[in-house]
Amino acid sequence: MTAVELEALGRERAFALLGPGFGDGAAWTLVTELSEGDGGEVGVWLAAYETPGRRARRFKGRARPVSVGTVAAANAGAQPSPRAPLGGAASSEVGESPGGATPPRVSLDDGGFLDGVASIRERIAAGDVYQVNLTVRARVEAADGAALLARLCARGEPRFAAWVRLPDGAELVSASPELLFEVRGRAIRAEPMKGTAPAGQRAWLDASEKDRAELAMITDLLRDDLNRLCVPRSVDVPCARRFLELPYAVQAVSDVTGTLREDVSLRDVVGQLHPGGSVTGAPREAACEIISALERTPRGLYCGTLGLERGGDARFALLIRTAERVRDGAWTYGVGSGITWDSDARAELDEVRLKLGAVA
Amino acid sequence: MPADPQVLFVESHDSFSWNVIDCLPCARERVRVVSAAEAVDQLPRADVLVLGPGPTDPLRAGLVTLVHAAAERRVPTLGVCLGHQALGLAFGARLRRSTPAHGKVAMVELRASRCFPGVTGALRAMRYHSLSLDDVRAPLEVVARLADGTVMAVEHRELPMAGLQFHPDSHQTPRGRELVTAFFRGVGFA
Numbered sequence: 381m382t383a384v385e386l387e388a389l390g391r392e393r394a395f396a397l398l399g400p401g402f403g404d405g406a407a408w409t410l411v412t413e414l415s416e417g418d419g420g421e422v423g424v425w426l427a428a429y430e431t432p433g434r435r436a437r438r439f440k441g442r443a444r445p446v447s448v449g450t451v452a453a454a455n456a457g458a459q460p461s462p463r464a465p466l467g468g469a470a471s472s473e474v475g476e477s478p479g480g481a482t483p484p485r486v487s488l489d490d491g492g493f494l495d496g497v498a499s500i501r502e503r504i505a506a507g508d509v510y511q512v513n514l515t516v517r518a519r520v521e522a523a524d525g526a527a528l529l530a531r532l533c534a535r536g537e538p539r540f541a542a543w544v545r546l547p548d549g550a551e552l553v554s555a556s557p558e559l560l561f562e563v564r565g566r567a568i569r570a571e572p573m574k575g576t577a578p579a580g581q582r583a584w585l586d587a588s589e590k591d592r593a594e595l596a597m598i599t600d601l602l603r604d605d606l607n608r609l610c611v612p613r614s615v616d617v618p619c620a621r622r623f624l625e626l627p628y629a630v631q632a633v634s635d636v637t638g639t640l641r642e643d644v645s646l647r648d649v650v651g652q653l654h655p656g657g658s659v660t661g662a663p664r665e666a667a668c669e670i671i672s673a674l675e676r677t678p679r680g681l682y683c684g685t686l687g688l689e690r691g692g693d694a695r696f697a698l699l700i701r702t703a704e705r706v707r708d709g710a711w712t713y714g715v716g717s718g719i720t721w722d723s724d725a726r727a728e729l730d731e732v733r734l735k736l737g738a739v740a
Numbered sequence: 741m742p743a744d745p746q747v748l749f750v751e752s753h754d755s756f757s758w759n760v761i762d763c764l765p766c767a768r769e770r771v772r773v774v775s776a777a778e779a780v781d782q783l784p785r786a787d788v789l790v791l792g793p794g795p796t797d798p799l800r801a802g803l804v805t806l807v808h809a810a811a812e813r814r815v816p817t818l819g820v821c822l823g824h825q826a827l828g829l830a831f832g833a834r835l836r837r838s839t840p841a842h843g844k845v846a847m848v849e850l851r852a853s854r855c856f857p858g859v860t861g862a863l864r865a866m867r868y869h870s871l872s873l874d875d876v877r878a879p880l881e882v883v884a885r886l887a888d889g890t891v892m893a894v895e896h897r898e899l900p901m902a903g904l905q906f907h908p909d910s911h912q913t914p915r916g917r918e919l920v921t922a923f924f925r926g927v928g929f930a
Contacts, residue, residue, distance in 0.1 A: 507870040508795050510842040593843030596866065600756055600843075600910050607758035612768045617911040662842075663755040666795045721840035721870070 423689035425650060425696065426544065429679035433654035434647060436685070439546075485519040486736075487677040487712075490729060496674045497725040503670060504721045511597055512661035512670050515716030516732060517677055520703065520739045522711050528703050529553040531739055536627025540697035542686050552681045554702035557626055558633075560656050560685050561649065562695040566640045568606060568649065572598040572658050573624075573698075574718060575632035576731070582623050582630045590722040591632060595621055599634040601657035601664065608652055610638035628738070646694055650685065656698045659683040659716065680704050682714030701738065713739045745787030745929045747771045750779050752794025752801050752822055756868070759909035760792050760820055765921040765929075776802040780809050788816045788924065791823025793907065797835060797871060798826035807831075807901075816900035816927035818855075818920070821869055824903025827894060828873035831880045838872040838890060845912050848892045853883040855895040855902035856922045859915065865892065866910030873905070900927035 427436035488496065493516060500512045522528035525543050533541065538555035545551045559571040575591030577584050585591060599617060606615045615638040624631045640649070661667030681704045687696030703713040715735035717728045744766055751757045751773050761771055774782055783789065789810050791803055798804050803826035810817045811830070819827045825835055848865040850856065863884075873891045876882050883902070884893035895902040902923060908916030 504840050504842070505837055505870055507797055507837075510795070510868055589844075595843075596845075596910075596912055597843035597868070600759060600866070600868075600907070603911060604755050604758045607762045612762060615762065620911060657755065663753060663795055665753050665755075720842060 423694075425646075425685070425687035425689065425694075426546075426681075427650065427654050427684050428681050429655050429659070429683040431684065432651065433685075434651035436647070436650045436654065436687075438689075487517040487675065492676070493729055493732065494725045497719050497723055497728055499674060500670060500719045501721060501723065509666040509670055510662045511594060511718055511720045512667045512674075513659050513716050513718050514671070514728075515659070515675060515679060515683065515714050517679070517682065517712045517714045518736055518739070519706075520711050520713050522703075525551055525553045525705070528711055528739065529555065532701055532703070538701065539624075539626075540686075542697070544686065550681070551705040552686075552699070552702055554686065554697070554699050556697045556699055556701050557624065557629075557631060558656070558658065558698040558700055560687070560696040560698040561653055562693075563640070563646065563649065564693050566642070568610070568638050568640050570602045570606065570636040570653065571633050572602045572636065572656070573631050573633045574598050574658055576735075577630045578734075579625070579627065579629055582625070585623065585630055585632055590720060592621065593722070594718045594720060595632050595634055597662050598657045599636060601662045602634075602636045602653075605652050605657070606636060606638040609640055609644045609649060611641055614639040646689060649694075650687070650696070653696075654685045655683055656685065658718075659698065659700065661718065677712075679714060680712070682712070683716075703739065743929065744770055745924070746785060747788045747790055748779060748782050748786035749773045749790045749792060750776050750803065750806065750823070751792055752776060752796075752803070754792060754794040754822075756907060756909060757792045757794075759907075760790065763909040763917050763920050764790065765917075765924050776806060779806050783809055783813055783815060786815055788818070788927065788929070791817065791819040791826055793821035793823065793868065795822075798822060798829050801826070804830045811896075811899055811901065814899060816929075817902075818923050819901075819903035820909070821905060821907060824894065824905050825869075825871060825873060827896075827901060827903040828876060828880065828891075831877075831896070833876045833880060833891075833894075834874045835871050836874050837870060840870040841867040842870075843868065846886050846892075846906070848884050848886060848906060850884040850893065853893075853895050853902070853926075855900065855926045856883070856893075856919055857926045859919050859922045863919070864912070864914055865906035865908075865916075866912040867906050868910075869905060902926075 424439040425436050496514050503509050529543050532555035540556040542554040558573045561570040574595035575585050603615050617636055619635040621632055621634055681699055682702050684699045685696050687694055703711045705711050715732050717731045749771050807826050807830035844867050848863045850860050850863055852860050879897045880894045882891050883895050892905045908919045
């Protein structure tokens with residue numbers, strides 16, 4: 381077990397926290413607000429970005445509510461170093477100490493990223509695609525999942541925290557702010573997220589036409605996803621744009637709701653909504669092709685989804701602000717940015733660097 | 741003509757197709773969703789053809805010959821975005837690159853038309869396009885433009901065929917459903 385003791389605190393914000401300390405090796409233990417603490421069985425769903433949603437893996441877990449507040453408190457000293465160049469020192473290793481000046485190694489360097497933005501804008505001008513989410517992955521060093529999760533939580537509790545160790549040895553930690561969808565009975569709600577600003581900069585985000593357009597586009601994409609699954613004319617957008625004030629940022633989301641048809645299963649829902657439109661772009665099929673051509677490594681669990689299911693209700697988080705352990709014990713952490721015709725390549729690069737600051 | 745028409749919907753690899761389908765004033769069971777390649781064989785059984793939106797351009801998407809086939813059979817046809825551009829190319833307009841506008845709302849000025857009876861004036865409309873029709877000529881007529889002149893809707897002078905460059909299916913086109921319903925009424929389906 382790791383050094384960090386996880387305690388049962390308020391259920392208000394905790395989503396899922398899956399830790400090796402609670403498991404017996406083969407099965408894992410799940411901790412989630414979906415339970416009232418009686419330890420009943422819940423289903424746990426997981427799909428990597430490249431895994432079709434229909435082939436998402438389903439596990440069983442035991443439910444128990446917790447908070448990650450203690451993880452954050454134990455590591456409150458961590459300070460991000462936001463504007464380091466991407467892959468500026470390809471041979472360097474990142475030290476254990478948070479906030480070290482050495483930049484992390486990344487899958488695309490500055491030049492590769494800027495070329496990617498230029499290429500996407502040309503494809504947009506030609507009519508081939510409307511928006512593409514371009515991401516990079518940085519290699520980061522961490523003692524274990526707890527240390528990395530603590531770094532991700534250093535600036536406050538995430539909406540959806542998770543720490544997962546799979547029977548096959550794969551491991552992820554996530555401090556995601558994004559809900560992919562939730563189901564209560566036959567009611568489904570998606571909450572696409574597009575647009576990020578530093579904490580306190582809500583007015584700037586509100587005024588950003590580029591961010592407004594991106595969210596409108598992904599909102600229509602999610603409506604389309606739900607229209608394929610829902611009772612005709614039941615899909616609605618009760619709120620086209622609202623702001624989530626997070627400890628480290630402000631983010632814009634919309635609400636898309638609908639009533640699932642009787643013949644639609646949870647697997648059908650995952651099959652349609654994953655990978656989430658906000659991490660692909662639109663149209664999804666063209667955006668995914670461009671992503672696989674431009675990004676030089678697979679996204680893996682980053683941009684995938686982790687969901688919990690109990691008694692017909694389910695809630696799935698989109699795995700952004702997520703790190704995955706790779707074979708040699710190091711971790712990769714992904715960050716990305718939505719590229720549209722209005723994108724300024726340098727500004728997108730700055731946004732990606734800023735997001736990398738969460739683990740740098 | 742039947743009151744509840746059989747609709748043939750051409751899906752072109754888009755993420756907004758089912759929004760358009762949900763926007764149609766008919767039961768879902770009456771909508772047959774096919775690819776452009778499958779559509780020609782299905783035309784004889786269609787009362788209305790709807791050419792959905794999508795990426796690339798109408799030639800690469802294989803839609804222009806389909807428009808010619810529909811015109812020959814006089815099948816009422818509504819084109820949305822890519823489908824609208826297909827109508828233009830099939831009847832002699834040019835397609836050019838314009839300033840890409842994706843997820844952007846604009847005010848569209850719609851004049852009185854045969855295909856959209858009862859809907860005129862300024863309309864809030866969501867746009868998702870990089871290409872625009874130019875040099876629209878007979879037998880097509882422009883029925884809506886942006887303030888800068890960009891073509892936003894066309895209709896055929898004689899045949900029951902019309903195209904919308906913007907997305908009537910978007911959550912940010914408030915009168916979109918009304919407009920599509922007007923098309924069905926305009927081509928003879930109450």
